[in-house]
Amino acid sequence: MIRLHYHVLRKSHEIGSITLSRGTRCCHVYSTEGVEELLAWGEAHGMPATWIHKAGMPHFDCWGSRLAHDCQAGLWQEVVGDRAYVADLRTWRSKRSVALAV
Numbered sequence: 021m022i023r024l025h026y027h028v029l030r031k032s033h034e035i036g037s038i039t040l041s042r043g044t045r046c047c048h049v050y051s052t053e054g055v056e057e058l059l060a061w062g063e064a065h066g067m068p069a070t071w072i073h074k075a076g077m078p079h080f081d082c083w084g085s086r087l088a089h090d091c092q093a094g095l096w097q098e099v100v101g102d103r104a105y106v107a108d109l110r111t112w113r114s115k116r117s118v119a120l121a122v
Contacts, residue, residue, distance in 0.1 A: 021052045022061050022097035025105040026087075035073070035081055047091040050079035052108060061097070065090045077112040 025048040033040045040046070051057040055078050059069055062080060067090075073081050082091050100108070 022057065023050055023052060023104070023108065024048070024091050024097055024099045025050070025102075026091075026099065027102075040083060044083055045087065047082040047087055048079045048105070049082055049091065049097075050077055050108070052111075077109055 027046055027048070029040055029042055029044045029046060031042050033044075049058070049061065051061070055072075058072065058078055058080070061067075062069065062071065065086075067080055071080055072078050
């Protein structure tokens with residue numbers, strides 16, 4: 021499942037050559053199923069794999085016109101709040117640590 025987590029930047033944030041200012045409304049787009057699903061979503065929405073942000077867990081950062089165009093709840097994606105996002109992040113980290121331990 022593709023999940024969308026909306027948030028407002030608490031401080032300026034650099035993404036490549038772009039600096040987003042504090043207060044910018046953004047969306048983390050991530051997958052609960054794996055990177056392959058996220059890559060497919062990105063391809064369907066014109067976002068190359070090189071745009072995947074790897075901090076925390078793999079995700080796309082969306083802002084501006086992409087929020088209205090690409091980040092809407094639908095059949096294959098859902099909007100989640102802070103609690104669900106943190107739970108998914110913890111799940112991803114625990115799976116990753118188990119994989120690294122093997």
